[in-house]
Amino acid sequence: xxxxxxxxxxxxxxxxxxxxxxxxxxxxxxxxxxxxxxxxxxxxxxxxxxxxxxxxxxxxxxxxxxxxxxxxxxxxxxxxxxxxxxxxxxxxxxxxxxxxxxxxxxxxxxxxxxxxxxxxxxxxxxxxxxxxxxxxxxxxxxxxxxxxxxxxxxxxxxxxxxxxxxxxxxxxxxxxxxxxxxxxxxxxxxxxxxxxxxxxxxxxxxxxxxxxxxxxxxxxxxxxxxxxxxxxxxxxxxxxxxxxxxxxxxxxxxxxxxxxxxxxxxxxxxxxx
Amino acid sequence: xxxxxxxxxxxxxxxxxxxxxxxxxxxxxxxxxxxxxxxxxxxxxxxxxxxxxxxxxxxxxxxxxxxxxxxxxxxxxxxxxxxxxxxxxxxxxxxxxxxxxxxxxxxxxxxxxxxxxxxxxxxxxxxxxxxxxxxxxxxxxxxxxxxxxxxxxxxxxxxxxxxxxxxxxxxxxxxxxxxxxxxxxxxxxxxxxxxxxxxxxxxxxxxxxxxxxxxxxxxxxxxxxxxxxxxxxxxxxxxxxxxxxxxxxxxxxxxxxxxxxxxxxxxxxxxxx
Numbered sequence: 126x127x128x129x130x131x132x133x134x135x136x137x138x139x140x141x142x143x144x145x146x147x148x149x150x151x152x153x154x155x156x157x158x159x160x161x162x163x164x165x166x167x168x169x170x171x172x173x174x175x176x177x178x179x180x181x182x183x184x185x186x187x188x189x190x191x192x193x194x195x196x197x198x199x200x201x202x203x204x205x206x207x208x209x210x211x212x213x214x215x216x217x218x219x220x221x222x223x224x225x226x227x228x229x230x231x232x233x234x235x236x237x238x239x240x241x242x243x244x245x246x247x248x249x250x251x252x253x254x255x256x257x258x259x260x261x262x263x264x265x266x267x268x269x270x271x272x273x274x275x276x277x278x279x280x281x282x283x284x285x286x287x288x289x290x291x292x293x294x295x296x297x298x299x300x301x302x303x304x305x306x307x308x309x310x311x312x313x314x315x316x317x318x319x320x321x322x323x324x325x326x327x328x329x330x331x332x333x334x335x336x337x338x339x340x341x342x343x344x345x346x347x348x349x350x351x352x353x354x355x356x357x358x359x360x361x362x363x364x365x366x367x368x369x370x371x372x373x374x375x376x377x378x379x380x381x382x383x384x385x386x387x388x389x390x391x392x393x394x395x396x397x398x
Numbered sequence: 399x400x401x402x403x404x405x406x407x408x409x410x411x412x413x414x415x416x417x418x419x420x421x422x423x424x425x426x427x428x429x430x431x432x433x434x435x436x437x438x439x440x441x442x443x444x445x446x447x448x449x450x451x452x453x454x455x456x457x458x459x460x461x462x463x464x465x466x467x468x469x470x471x472x473x474x475x476x477x478x479x480x481x482x483x484x485x486x487x488x489x490x491x492x493x494x495x496x497x498x499x500x501x502x503x504x505x506x507x508x509x510x511x512x513x514x515x516x517x518x519x520x521x522x523x524x525x526x527x528x529x530x531x532x533x534x535x536x537x538x539x540x541x542x543x544x545x546x547x548x549x550x551x552x553x554x555x556x557x558x559x560x561x562x563x564x565x566x567x568x569x570x571x572x573x574x575x576x577x578x579x580x581x582x583x584x585x586x587x588x589x590x591x592x593x594x595x596x597x598x599x600x601x602x603x604x605x606x607x608x609x610x611x612x613x614x615x616x617x618x619x620x621x622x623x624x625x626x627x628x629x630x631x632x633x634x635x636x637x638x639x640x641x642x643x644x645x646x647x648x649x650x651x652x653x654x655x656x657x658x659x660x661x662x663x664x665x666x667x668x669x670x671x
Binding site for chain 2: 188196201223224225231249250256274277279280286291
């Protein structure tokens, strides 16, 4: 996917909403368990109810792998459904992969070619030759962990490496990698005050921002410190939307939550052109 | 699996050999492509030919995911074959996973419960709450990346964080995590001279060591600086063994390479009791 398509979606929908499809059979409404593929049935209903205000969908692969081959089939059906019905919506395989060169190429092939996602999340610990194989794919994006929203982010990411924190070293170093214009970054909303400094290092790259809402991040701060002239943000909500209700009205409840977030986003996106 | 079973295997086979099952349909012998499941047929032949000198098998998940659902099925068949026929051989899902807490639990469930591996590799970038969910599984091991064998290891892992390098900070910090006795670590053989210092931080933990042979690491140095009184090492070879021949004699050739490595290992393991 071309980055312009994403920007057009953002302008059209006045939204930077990414819906996380972290689908858990213990949390989906009971009546769906009678379906042949309850995970896909749930995802389809959520997509149908929220796509008008959503610019990206992000299944986290852990939730699918936990169900083995059946889970992988549900993931495949979900991405096929998105590509067939909503080709302009950006898709993210939240997989946090990374390995030595030829092995990372395999992961890239898995998510970009076999499954057909527009992007995949990666972990930077193994450095340049673990990420560049992903960046070699034209029309695809690689979303690298920088500063995550969990407590463990303080164990290593915020430790000082020389004068600056590790996550800043990761951001700075990655700019020199081949095809780095295909990089996006994960930056948690729980650390929105860090965004001003992050934008000094990567002024234009898109940021995937988890942690608004349930984890305590402020959407206003994310826009204030992180927005660019093409928005430059994808703000993720997973459980807050998809589990808004555990009853038969789950899709309507998800739509209402998604629309509520979209209205908050629209206030900040009005000036885009 | 109990760590004693692994130690018994090491003593019995006079080997710390881990065979990496990085199975690639472009590299397996042509005649296997006629099989219903060529990946599993290849793995089964390699296991049958090498298990007498092997204490661990390590499929890298990237090679299976690249073939989508079919690949996942081949992985499942491979681990089932190992658990059914060689329950005393240690199994490693080389997956390099890691995510926020409840999501890491899902990955742990996928590899430990659904697939039935004894261990899984993880990446440390997201810190404590991304690894502890793996460590919660009794009788299972978590093998965390510390110092990898690829060039990108120098991008971040060897950068100084305060007085010591990041990988040392990772090792030191991880010792305080709950159930840290279930941790093993990846340390590349290409950096064997680092092993003496690593053993000062983690004197007893098992190390999974890639990079001997093809990547230039010295087995003698790995034993010299890294061995403990229970060996404390799993030395991996992937391509050097499984692609020793691309002809019909591939399994015999793999056996010969595995036996050659085992004989080198036996010299260093004689004194174990």
